[in-house]
Every structure is written in C-alpha cells, then in structure tokens.
Amino acid sequence: MTPPLALTVAGSDSGGGAGIQADLKTMLALGVHGMSVVAAVTAQNSLGVQGYWELPPEAVRAQLDSVLSDIGADAVKTGMLASSALVETVAEVLAGVTAPVVVDPVGVSKHGDPLLAPEAVGAVRTALLPVATVATPNLWEVEQLTGVKVVDESGLHEAAEAVLALGPRWALIKGGHLPGAPVDLLSDGTTEYRFAAERHDNRHTHGTGCTLASAIASHLARGEDVVTAVRLAKEYVTGAIAAGFPLGSGIGPVDHGWRSRESRLNFPE
Template identity: 55%
Template sequence: MTSSAARVLIIAGSDSGGGAGIQADIKAVTAMGGYAATAITAITVQNTLGVQDVHPLPLDLIEAQARAVLDDIGADAIKTGMLGSVEVVERVAAILDSADVPAVVDPVMIAKGGHPLLPDAAVGAVRRLMVPRAALLTPNAPEAEALTGVPVADLDGQRRAGEALLALGARAVLMKGGHVPGETVVDLLLTPSGETVLEGERVETRHTHGTGCTLASACAAGLAKGLPLEVAVAEAWAYVAEAIRRAPGLGQGHGPLDHGWPLREARR
C-alpha cells in the first residue's frame, strides 16, 4: 500500500440527513483525495431540523468494524467524532493505541440543533483518554469550555483554552471560532512551538450543518497524505470555507455544506 492511498478510518455516528457524521466525513475525505473507511458508533435519526433519535451500537460491534478495517485495509490516520458514552470512549482509546497512527479527535458533544450527543459523565473520559491521544484536537468554543472550564468568548479565550488542552496532552489544538462573536471567523491552531491564526469572512447562512465533522475529516485526510500539520489544517480550512460559501441550501433548517465542490472543479 503506497502512502498516496491516504487511508482514513473514521469512528463516528451516522447522520441520516447526510450533512454531518460519517456521511460528511466520507465526503470530505474523498474530496480531499483520501480513502475513507468507517466504524459507526451510533445510528441517528436526523435531518436539517434536528436529531429525532439516537441508537448506539454495541461496543463489540464498534470495535469489530474498526479491527476489520485495520487488519486488512489499514489506516494512515484516524478521525473520531460522536462517541456517545464513557464505554465507547474507553474502547476507542484502546483502538487508537493499537493502531498507532495520527488521530484527529473531534470531541462532538452537541448537534447543530442542540440535541446532546455526549452525556456529561463522558466529558471527563474524553478529557482523560481522548485529548492525550490527539495528534490534532478540534473543539468548538462550547466543547473547549466543557473540557477545560475556560470561558471562550474571544480570541484570548480561544488561546487560553487551547493552551489548557495542550497541557492536558493534545499534540495540537485547532480552536474553532464559529461560536465566537465577530465580523470574521477566527480559528486558532496551537502547538507547543507556536500558533497560527486562520481568519476569513463570516458567511451569513444557516447552512452550516456538519462543519466541524467536515473540517476534522479534511484535516485527517491531509495528515494521512503525509502533509505537515500546518499545511493539512490550512488546506482543510480553505476547503470548508468554500464548501460553506457553496452550500446548496437543502432542507428547512441547518442545511449541509457542498462537500463535493473540489471534485466538480477537477472535472472542468
């Protein structure tokens, strides 16, 4: 298997509406030139109006999916999303240890419509087990606040929360700024050697469902291709920004992004 295969194992929940979760992850990895394989943690019943139901899958089935992929296809990076319980967090942490490839950890806690996807009891498990295993952690402001207790209302708050997450063991943290007020969106990439500011226009749209899933998976595809972290993040950030601008306007609520725009551009 050559490094150009850019194999990404995605461990996350399924979104029946296709805008977030495993479905968004597969689209993003493919658009960024990678190969996506999956281990589904839960089946959600949802659309652009919100999450209607969540059905967690058995622990052994989650692990069996991951092991089947790793034992045969392999992975150059792993992306984790919705885990949903302490027990799943513990099982996925063990999978990350055995796989020994870079992990992009998206600490999914709440769906776009407000439905909780991670119980409070599992936040500590994510802090203890997932954060130290992250080659890149990609929290939004509420997730960073839950993990660190640091208020995130501006760039300084993003920086302080990101530094706290580095202190907890993450090798790099991409502090997403979509929830932080301002005329522009500012994301902050922090590593032990410094920080990089990613700033762009704030598009006035309700069609941002799955933005976090998409960004994390695009970053994972870049790492799977062997790109330096800063390059992988910058390329993923630019991809997501354009996907938001090109959002197709589907649904009556928070609609999906245009995940496939690079593929159409390549055919021109």
C-alpha cells in the same frame, strides 16, 4: 495505485450532512479512500436530532479490529462516540495505532441536541484526548472539557493551553462562533498559528465541524504536516460553507463536492 487511507469513527447522520456521511464525502473529495466505524446511529434531519442509538462496544471494537488488522489507516478521525464505554473502547484501540489521530470531541449537534452522555465527558478528557495528534473542539466543547469560556479572540490562547493540558499534541480551537471574521487558533504549546477566513452569509452550515476534522485527517493521510493539513482543510471547508445549500425546511449542509462542481462549471464546452 492505492490512494491514502483514512478511517472515521463516528455516528451516522441519516440526513447526510454531518457524521460519517460528511466524513466519507470529504475524504473522497480530497483524494483519500475513506473507511468507517459506526459508533452510533442518529435519526436526524435539517431540523435537528430526533434520537440516537449507540452500538455495543464489542461491535465498535470489532469494526476497528477488522479494518486496522487487514487494511490499516494513514490517519484516523473520531467524531460522535456517545458514551463512556465507546470513548474508552476507541481510545484503547487508537493508543496502539501509529497513524495520526484527529479527535473532534463532539458534544452537541448543529442544532444544540446532545450527542455525548454527560458522564462520558470525563472519558474524553482522560482517555481520548491523550491519544490525539490534533484535537478540534469548538468553543462550547472547550468550555465543556476545560471550564474555559471564550468570549473574544484574545481568549483563544487560554483555551488552547487548557485543551493541550489534557494531552493532545496539537489543539485547534475553532473560533467561528465569535463575533467578527472567523479565526481559528492552532497550537502545540510552543508555537501558535492563526487561520482567518471570510465569513459567508449562509445559514446552511450543517456538518462544518465533521468536515473540517475529516479534511485535516485526509491531508495528514496524504503526508502533510499538521500546520499544512490544517491550512488546506480550512481552505476546503471555507469553500464548502460558501456553497452550502438548502435541504429540508431547516439548516442545510455544507457542499462537500463544491470543488468538483466548480470545475464542471468552469470546464469549456
């Protein structure tokens, strides 16, 4: 039988820890067939992003049309889109898709390197977020998109309201950079859900945001509702962070295959 289908529209990470590479690994780990539309190519390693090159809008549209016209998708996830032209192109296509859309409004890399042109922020606000089923900004992206600066957990509600005002059906505000135990807030403007997790003492967390958004899309593709998809995705990414490993001389990636490795370790001889 054909497994559930998830499509990622994002940038390529040559170091393999984030971007499309992380998305596809996550989808495979969660039992979903992953497909990809490459929007940009980065030169990237454990130390940071040395450069990136966006694809022409017609190349991105052609990839979208190719996959969606023949194969289709049970869920779509967007990540790094780099420019206004690409944001608008992707948003226009996804406006005609009935599958749920998870928007990770990527602005910077784990190392703080910019991955979205400053002039493209407006296009994310006005074109991309209105087609999102779930938007998953971190606190820096919340401030970039809405001007709301969150300094403690009490500010997550205001952040969610501000993001929801831009059009997504649900907003997941990621509070992992706040002090204390990490808490994320999911809201549809009526009901709020808080997801707490253990903070692991592990610096190797490259790809966390991409992995979480892709995990949510994967569970949506499997037919879960938004709240369940976020809960299951949080469980998966928390385990991946705990198992993150060193790579190169900088920040290593989370371990997308942690469950299969645990299964092998626990399998009796």
